[in-house]
Amino acid sequence: MDVLPGPGNQSSTFVTSYSAGHTIVIPSAAIGDVRSGRLDQSLFDVTTLIAERDDDAHSKTLPVIVEYAGKLPKIGAVRGTAKTRALTSIDANAAVVTKSKTRDFWTSLAPKGRVTTSIRHVTLDRRVQASTDSSVLQIGAPAAWQRGFTGKGVKIAILDTGIDPNHPDLKGRIEASANFSNAANNVDHFGHGTHVAGIAAGDGAASGGKYTGVAPQATLLNGNVLGDDGSGAISGIIAGMEWAVQQHATVVNMSLGSAIPSDGTDELSAALNTLSRDSGTLFVVAAGNCHSPAPAQVTSPDAGRRGTCGRQPSPGRFAQSVLLSRSARQ
Numbered sequence: 001m002d003v004l005p006g007p008g009n010q011s012s013t014f015v016t017s018y019s020a021g022h023t024i025v026i027p028s029a030a031i032g033d034v035r036s037g038r039l040d041q042s043l044f045d046v047t048t049l050i051a052e053r054d055d056d057a058h059s060k061t062l063p064v065i066v067e068y069a070g071k072l073p074k075i076g077a078v079r080g081t082a083k084t085r086a087l088t089s090i091d092a093n094a095a096v097v098t099k100s101k102t103r104d105f106w107t108s109l110a111p112k113g114r115v116t117t118s119i120r121h122v123t124l125d126r127r128v129q130a131s132t133d134s135s136v137l138q139i140g141a142p143a144a145w146q147r148g149f150t151g152k153g154v155k156i157a158i159l160d161t162g163i164d165p166n167h168p169d170l171k172g173r174i175e176a177s178a179n180f181s182n183a184a185n186n187v188d189h190f191g192h193g194t195h196v197a198g199i200a201a202g203d204g205a206a207s208g209g210k211y212t213g214v215a216p217q218a219t220l221l222n223g224n225v226l227g228d229d230g231s232g233a234i235s236g237i238i239a240g241m242e243w244a245v246q247q248h249a250t251v252v253n254m255s256l257g258s259a260i261p262s263d264g265t266d267e268l269s270a271a272l273n274t275l276s277r278d279s280g281t282l283f284v285v286a287a288g289n290c291h292s293p294a295p296a297q298v299t300s301p302d303a304g305r306r307g308t309c310g311r312q313p314s315p316g317r318f319a320q321s322v323l324l325s326r327s328a329r330q
Helices: 028-036 046-051 099-109 134-138 141-146 192-201 234-246 267-279 315-328
Strands: 014-019 022-027 061-068 081-087 092-098 119-124 155-160 174-179 219-224 251-254 282-285
Touching (some): 061 099, 092 099, 155 192, 155 234, 267 282
Parallel strands (some): 251 282
Antiparallel strands (some): 061 092, 061 119
């Protein structure tokens, strides 16, 4: 492979390395900053740049994230960049470097050869792709479908922020709806409930079957227990649980939880225990969001039925396996 310096490049030599199928070419002028961690190696990963179409053949710009050690400067403070946006949660600016102005960008990072101490880290703004089609395959759902286990005859109550009744994957699938939150109606204005319903029972209509849910022929019950801000009162959630049982739900999905550690005797956990025992309805509760206020503490309502979060199977796999096993018994 030949390496040719670009116009104005201060490096006459380059360090080329190969790792896990990737070719990395670092100009000598940047070696020190890469070793110190100030410049991320991804900026010089030729394989990644080509794969993400950030190479010269496909793009005249390079997306980067510039993190700062101190106060976040005004957008556009780094020369040679455009289309920047502030990322205040990580004290950084996302920017697009115009490749014809990379020299301006470099001199902003190290003016007159001096390292700018305020800039802590610069990395490639990598591309991220949706991957929600993976979980259904991982639990073997297509094999269950072939055996006729599609959720037909099963009622799944989604106690969440509501469900969008007009979503193509869910349209005509909601048997009953009720609102136990402070929202104006039981339509999902937050997005979480529709997402959960799609994982559980979406038929994949909007994607040509690519994003089919676990039980695509199940019937849905829409219990809005969380408001438009994604939060709700314990009393409203308990009322929703009771309603779901009254609607003869086979499975009640509750992808929610409090930040209060519990031994299982709090009101919400106690309600779950009682309803589960008396009705035989299966309650599937989020178990992975328990790192607040401290790791390994169990919060309500998950404290009602299971042990510490660290000992639980993946909540997604557990819930999806439950749906399939329940449909198999119908």
